[in-house]
Amino acid sequence: MIVVMKPDATMTQIEHMAEHITGLGLTPQVIHGKHQTVIAALGEERQGLLEALEPGEGVEKVLPIMAPYKRASSELKKERTVVSTRDLVVGGGRIAMIAGPCSVESEEQIVSIAKTLRALGATGLRGGAFKPRTSPYSFQGHKEDGLKMLAAARAETGLAIVTEVMAPEHVPMVAEYADVLQIGARNMQNYQLLQAVGDSGKPALLKRGMSATVEEFLLAAEYILDRGNPNVMLCERGIRTFEDHTRFTLPLATVPYLNEKSHLPVVVDPSHGTGKSRLVAPMARAAVAAGADALILEVHDDPEHAMSDGAQSITPATFSQLVEQCRRVAAAVDRSV
Incomplete structure (x- = not known):
């Protein structure tokens, strides 16, 4: 249920309603908007709730939340969520660029490319220290040593680190x-991991599972939000279909749909979404036009010799061109890069 308070409701009335909701065995979430305050009454809905909540002092109306994902729903929160850490801001009018290699290969490599990407307009540095690979014989990442290498790159550039966590x-x-904990596609429904990330309080970048519906995707986000962590970004990274001309199928209609159904910012990954470096820039431009709040891109200074995902990695020179192209597209839809 959503309890919409009157515009002139006092803090005493708002606090009283939150206590009343707790007394009914539900969890209150108070959201202060520009013009009104709403209180979500979260928990198992049952008969008689509407009648118990409507008479409250300062209450304008009580509405049911129709979506199964309560905290992620735009029914609950009309204003768009903005997630920020260091100089990385995802949501709002400016489109963020998160870029870096698939895997952290060495400290020299990650520091060097981080400096280049920072100069070209990136505000987030992606890079895998732990790498979930389809084959157990593939490079699995440098693990904690890789994290230390990322931290060294941040110390040199100030770029916020976005890296994957694989286990609770x-x-x-x-x-x-x-700075941002990424939950990969293969772990989207690892509910213990989702809860642990929620408990950490760190911003989370949740990737859509390759076979997940949008509703399942949003319900996965709900697990993080339900632990009291509001800083969740939804990442469309492509789904598995019968097509074989690309690594995955990147369904960009998901972007405006998520913007309609949820208040959470939306990130697009055209690198995994296509698996082909030559398709990354066109799909990045299309993602900006579709309403993405950020792009996450695999960039490597020598893709031919990358330790993982070289085929979908673009060069810094291509990244530079992509940023300029996306800047022009963004201007056409009243945004900026």
């Missing part, structure tokens, strides 16, 4: 180094 027991260690 790894969350405290990764959170010690990272």
Whole structure:
């Protein structure tokens, strides 16, 4: 249920309603908007709730939340969420660029490319220290040493670190180094991991599972939000279909749909979404036009010799061109890069 308070409701009335909701066995979430305050009454809905909540002093109306994902729904929060850490701001009028190699290969490599990307307009540095690979024989990442290399790159550039965490027991260690905890597609429904990331309080970048519906995607986000962590970004990274001309199918209609159904910012990954470096820039431009709040891109200074995902990695020179192209597209839809 959503309890919409009157515009002139006092703090005493708002606090009283929150206590009343708690007394009914539900969890209150108070959201102060520009013009009105709403209180979400979260929990198992049952008969008689409407009648119990409507008479409250200062209450204008009580509405049911129709979506199964309560905290992520735009029914609950009309104003768009903005997630920020260091210089990385995702949401609002400016489109963020998160870029870097698929895997952290060495300290020299990650520091060097971080400096280049910072100069070209990136505000977030992506890079895998822990790498979930389809084959157990593929490079699995440098793990904590890789995190230390990312931290060294941040110290040199100020770029916010976005890196993947793969297991609940790894969350405290990764959170010690990272600014944003990424949950990969293969872990989208690892509910213990989602809860652990929620408990960390760190901003989270949640990637859509390759076979997940949008509703399942939003319900996965709900697990993080339900732990009291509001800083969640939704990342469309492509889904598995019958098509084989690309690594995955990047369904950009998801972007405006998520913007309609949820208040959470939306990130697009055209690198994983296509698997082909020559398709990254066109899909990045299309993502900006569709309403993405940020792009996350794989950039490597020598893709041919990358330790992972070289085929979908663009060069710094291509990244520079992509940023300029996206800047022109963004201007056409009243945004900026």
